[in-house]
Amino acid sequence: MLRRKKESEHNYKDERMAMVDKLKTWGYLKSKKVTDAMKNVPRHIFLPEDQKPYAYEDRPLPVGKNQTISAPHMVAIMAEALDLNGNEKVLEIGAGTGYHVSVVAEILKEGSVFSIEKIEALAKKAKENIEEAGYTNIKVITGDGTLGYKEEAPYDSIFVTAAAPDVPPPLIDQLKPGGLLLIPVGSRYQQTLTSITKTKDGELKKKNQGGCVFVPLKGKHGWKG
Numbered sequence: 001m002l003r004r005k006k007e008s009e010h011n012y013k014d015e016r017m018a019m020v021d022k023l024k025t026w027g028y029l030k031s032k033k034v035t036d037a038m039k040n041v042p043r044h045i046f047l048p049e050d051q052k053p054y055a056y057e058d059r060p061l062p063v064g065k066n067q068t069i070s071a072p073h074m075v076a077i078m079a080e081a082l083d084l085n086g087n088e089k090v091l092e093i094g095a096g097t098g099y100h101v102s103v104v105a106e107i108l109k110e111g112s113v114f115s116i117e118k119i120e121a122l123a124k125k126a127k128e129n130i131e132e133a134g135y136t137n138i139k140v141i142t143g144d145g146t147l148g149y150k151e152e153a154p155y156d157s158i159f160v161t162a163a164a165p166d167v168p169p170p171l172i173d174q175l176k177p178g179g180l181l182l183i184p185v186g187s188r189y190q191q192t193l194t195s196i197t198k199t200k201d202g203e204l205k206k207k208n209q210g211g212c213v214f215v216p217l218k219g220k221h222g223w224k225g
């Protein structure tokens with residue numbers, strides 16, 4: 001009995017399943033693919049030691065360098081909105097800990113995902129976390145994600161996990177026709193999660209996906225300073 005308890009404390013499996021159940025009950029998790037992905041990705045691996053005990057609470061947590069990992073419900077909302085088949089090429093802006101991109105990588109059985117992180121120390125840690133979690137279809141790049149990542153463009157989907165004052169034009173340019181950009185746009189302290197579909201004839205169709213609060217997207221097409 002004691003042994004079983006110790007084991008579950010160690011790998012947080014019970015806590016993770018309980019979190020997934022709550023996200024389902026609350027309506028954030030809808031599809032089997034996103035539900036399975038959130039069951040499989042161990043969020044505690046991505047957190048600093050002192051935050052691991054809170055890994056399966058539904059809230060953002062500090063991860064150093066003034067940055068936060070998003071709340072699990074936000075990861076679920078965004079992963080559902082991307083509506084991936086599993087063979088796409090995807091770009092994330094704001095790798096942070098590497099957790100969110102790992103949830104996407106878990107869905108992309110045949111696809112791949114690139115993630116840009118501006119803060120070098122976080123990019124390095126994200127790579128280590130991703131390696132520990134065992135994902136081989138993720139590449140983390142250090143740089144200014146408001147410029148996108150031309151080397152691998154165009155993408156089926158791009159998602160941004162930091163708050164933008166406006167939509168950075170390079171991200172629209174680097175989307176395939178029919179592609180989807182998911183980005184929080186608004187003020188520094190409150191944003192609207194916005195999905196933008198680029199139609200086959202290059203038109204942009206915007207949809208409001210609800211309110212959210214992210215740390216600022218800095219860089220050429222983001223907040224200055």
Ligand code: SAH
Nearest residue numbers: 094096097099100117118145161217218219
């Ligand atoms: N997706 C992350 C959490 C993102 S927090 C996770 O799962 O842990 C937002 C991240 O965006 C921070 O790490 C911040 O450093 C990064 N960021 C801010 N501006 C950026 C930019 N222009 N390019 C790339 N990353 C940026």
